[in-house]
Amino acid sequence: MMRSTETAEANAARARWMGVLARATRDELESAWSTLAERPSYDMLRRPETGLVMVRGRAGGTGNPFNLGEMTVTRCAVRLPDGTTGTSYAAGRDQRKAELAAVFDALMQTGERMRIESGVITPIARRQQTDRDLKSRKAAATKVEFFTMVRGDNPK
DSSP states (O other), X not given: OOOHXXXXXXXXXXXXXXXXXXXXXXXXXXXXXXXXSSOOOOEEEEEEEEEEEEEEEEGGXXXXXXXXXXXXXXXEEEEOTTSOEEEEEEESSOHHHHHHHHHHHHHHTSTTHHHHIIIIIHXXXXXXXXXXXXXXXXXXHTOOOOOOOOOTTOOO
């Protein structure tokens, strides 16, 4: 039986790889799928389906929540022959991407975890981090510093 800290760590790890898979491109997932030595068979528990979710925001990041608008999301759930279930939720309408992400989620919960982590999750996460770093550098390059100079002729 898992202790609550082990459960929390397992949930955090799964949330991390599911986030990486959700932000991956379809091409990255297709490429990873095609390089698998053995592609597992799987059954669809929930075929990929597209719908809308309400996106909520907070004024100033900390204020009262408000409805920002709706966003298109595609979800999918699969089951491997050993009974392991994988799910995915991905922004947009790409049903194949949602399907592949669900399969990789399921594989990450099996004995294939280390192989999938090193061959699929880590390279995609690296590319995503590189993209974030580039965007941060571009944004930092446009930063404007405002300052006030004290002039010697100001009365005290």
